Amino acid sequence: xxxxxxxxxxxxxxxxxxxxxxxxxxxxxxxxxxxxxxxxxxxxxxxxxxxxxxxxxxxxxxxxxxxxxxxxxxxxxxxxxxxxxxxxxxxxxxxxxxxxxxxxxxxxxxxxxxxxxxxxxxxxxxxxxxxxxxxxxxxxxxxxxxxxxxxxxxxxxxxxxxxxxxxxxxxxxxxxxxxxxxxxxxxxxxxxxxxxxxxxxxxxxxxxxxxxxxxxxxxxxxxxxxxxxxxxxxxxxxxxxxxxxxxxxxxxxxxxxxxxxxxxxxxxxxxxxxxxxxxxxxxxxxxxxxxxxxxxxxxxxxxxxxxxxxxxxx
Amino acid sequence: xxxxxxxxxxxxxxxxxxxxxxxxxxxxxxxxxxxxxxxxxxxxxxxxxxxxxxxxxxxxxxxxxxxxxxxxxxxxxxxxxxxxxxxxxxxxxxxxxxxxxxxxxxxxxxxxxxxxxxxxxxxxxxxxxxxxxxxxxxxxxxxxxxxxxxxxxxxxxxxxxxxxxxxxxxxxxxxxxxxxxxxxxxxxxxxxxxxxxxxxxxxxxxxxxxxxxxxxxxxxxxxxxxxxxxxxxxxxxxxxxxxxxxxxxxxxx
Numbered sequence: 001x002x003x004x005x006x007x008x009x010x011x012x013x014x015x016x017x018x019x020x021x022x023x024x025x026x027x028x029x030x031x032x033x034x035x036x037x038x039x040x041x042x043x044x045x046x047x048x049x050x051x052x053x054x055x056x057x058x059x060x061x062x063x064x065x066x067x068x069x070x071x072x073x074x075x076x077x078x079x080x081x082x083x084x085x086x087x088x089x090x091x092x093x094x095x096x097x098x099x100x101x102x103x104x105x106x107x108x109x110x111x112x113x114x115x116x117x118x119x120x121x122x123x124x125x126x127x128x129x130x131x132x133x134x135x136x137x138x139x140x141x142x143x144x145x146x147x148x149x150x151x152x153x154x155x156x157x158x159x160x161x162x163x164x165x166x167x168x169x170x171x172x173x174x175x176x177x178x179x180x181x182x183x184x185x186x187x188x189x190x191x192x193x194x195x196x197x198x199x200x201x202x203x204x205x206x207x208x209x210x211x212x213x214x215x216x217x218x219x220x221x222x223x224x225x226x227x228x229x230x231x232x233x234x235x236x237x238x239x240x241x242x243x244x245x246x247x248x249x250x251x252x253x254x255x256x257x258x259x260x261x262x263x264x265x266x267x268x269x270x271x272x273x274x275x276x277x278x279x280x281x282x283x284x285x286x287x288x289x290x291x292x293x294x295x296x297x298x299x300x301x302x303x304x305x306x307x308x309x310x311x312x313x314x
Numbered sequence: 315x316x317x318x319x320x321x322x323x324x325x326x327x328x329x330x331x332x333x334x335x336x337x338x339x340x341x342x343x344x345x346x347x348x349x350x351x352x353x354x355x356x357x358x359x360x361x362x363x364x365x366x367x368x369x370x371x372x373x374x375x376x377x378x379x380x381x382x383x384x385x386x387x388x389x390x391x392x393x394x395x396x397x398x399x400x401x402x403x404x405x406x407x408x409x410x411x412x413x414x415x416x417x418x419x420x421x422x423x424x425x426x427x428x429x430x431x432x433x434x435x436x437x438x439x440x441x442x443x444x445x446x447x448x449x450x451x452x453x454x455x456x457x458x459x460x461x462x463x464x465x466x467x468x469x470x471x472x473x474x475x476x477x478x479x480x481x482x483x484x485x486x487x488x489x490x491x492x493x494x495x496x497x498x499x500x501x502x503x504x505x506x507x508x509x510x511x512x513x514x515x516x517x518x519x520x521x522x523x524x525x526x527x528x529x530x531x532x533x534x535x536x537x538x539x540x541x542x543x544x545x546x547x548x549x550x551x552x553x554x555x556x557x558x559x560x561x562x563x564x565x566x567x
Binding site: 038039146147175176178179180181204205206207243244248249255257258261 | 360361494496498500506521523524527528
């Protein structure tokens with residue numbers, strides 16, 4: 001299958017801190033990849049790195065990003081494809097819609113092709129229908145729509161230029177489960193209809209399993225586990241993944257005590273010298289304290305943990 | 315089992331004014347419900363189904379239009395606020411968004427001391443520290459302000475504040491839906507611990523069926539302002555009768 005996006009040894013930060021460390025992954029055509037982790041693990045930062053929308057004080061320190069086999073690490077290159085070939089949707093739909101304009105106007109604004117007004121209108125009505133919205137929505141303002149409908153309008157905007165990659169940053173967190181279910185199914189359908197690939201960021205690993213082909217688990221700016229979604233969910237190998245799944249209430253009998261992850265995410269100014277998960281890990285060994293584990297291929301998965309082999313990060 | 319709450323034919327209508335017309339929206343339609351002492355009652359529904367309004371009307375934070383609210387054996391529906399205040403300390407509420415529900419100008423310790431009415435100042439401080447300890451906030455954080463805490467910690471403070479009046483009943487209005495899954499586990503544990511310790515009764519409002527299945531003894535399913543199904547959690551999950559309950563159970567992630 002064709003590679004859509006490839007991140008090669010990406011590190012992000014500045015002189016003082018490193019937010020992302022040696023991120024490597026590939027997104028293939030028609031694939032949904034989820035990035036999972038607690039708040040502050042660098043999930044959203046990874047998305048922002050891809051489209052070069054990093055905060056002012058951070059920059060890409062080293063590594064390369066390729067989009068459809070073309071390098072886009074450079075700011076000028078990404079300018080050309082952001083919004084055209086790469087779309088993005090966010091967590092809180094209401095804050096990304098302008099309250100003063102109708103949905104139709106706002107989707108029209110997003111169209112980059114030079115086509116006449118009538119064609120634009122037809123295109124928008126077509127996409128609204130595809131999103132499961134009524135044509136009336138064209139003339140409505142954001143406050144007249146529910147959260148789920150707003151999110152659908154945002155998705156319409158993100159894919160109106162037929163992108164090949166959609167970045168979704170917790171698009172269902174602000175919605176309740178039935179609405180979220182609808183949105184997730186919509187995204188799944190879009191993959192088939194539009195030859196789309198999706199990177200889906202979430203903190204809920206059960207959601208990730210539901211929607212994606214592959215799961216990437218991040219911790220403190222590093223990828224600690226990557227593999228097939230069902231495999232990772234049903235048989236987590238990295239201690240952190242195991243813990244993440246272990247705090248889901250559906251994994252327990254009624255009112256059984258939930259095993260939570262003790263401690264907090266380390267601050268980026270003060271990262272442990274060795275494995276970042278070392279202070280919270282149940283299986284910690286002497287080697288973990290001073291050395292950062294390297295990538296290991298183990299049971300169809302990429303994993304960073306000394307439990308599965310003593311390979312160190314160079 | 316002792317009955318704590320009984321709600322009869324409770325209704326509430328909001329009036330919405332748009333440019334040309336006044337519209338009436340019936341948020342609660344003839345709700346009948348009983349909550350027993352010591353149980354966790356889960357109220358499930360999607361956004362806009364009226365579940366939050368019900369929680370607020372029950373505690374008379376919003377006045378109902380018609381119907382009866384009976385707390386133990388007292389009809390509190392039309393009780394004047396002055397008399398109701400005597401009972402208010404027995405029921406508390408924890409809101410969804412801990413970023414909005416804590417006063418940004420009060421320190422964490424003072425937030426909790428506000429609810430404690432007995433004893434000297436020193437005793438109040440002691441009691442507040444004890445409560446904070448109970449919810450897992452360390453004593454050195456007593457003089458910190460809400461913005462210095464994370465979302466999970468703020469929700470813990472909100473829980474400590476709810477406990478400060480020694481309540482026997484707490485409305486938990488989606489207390490974990492703004493939190494990470496890992497923090498959600500901690501807060502659920504805390505709710506269960508406190509329930510045992512203080513013999514609390516919860517009305518747990520949520521849209522998350524997994525949490526309801528994990529926590530609740532009985533469940534009420536709300537749909538467009540009505541309770542369409544009510545019963546023991548296991549029975550409803552195994553054998554849903556109403557079409558909406560079935561739809562809810564189907565959207566399983």
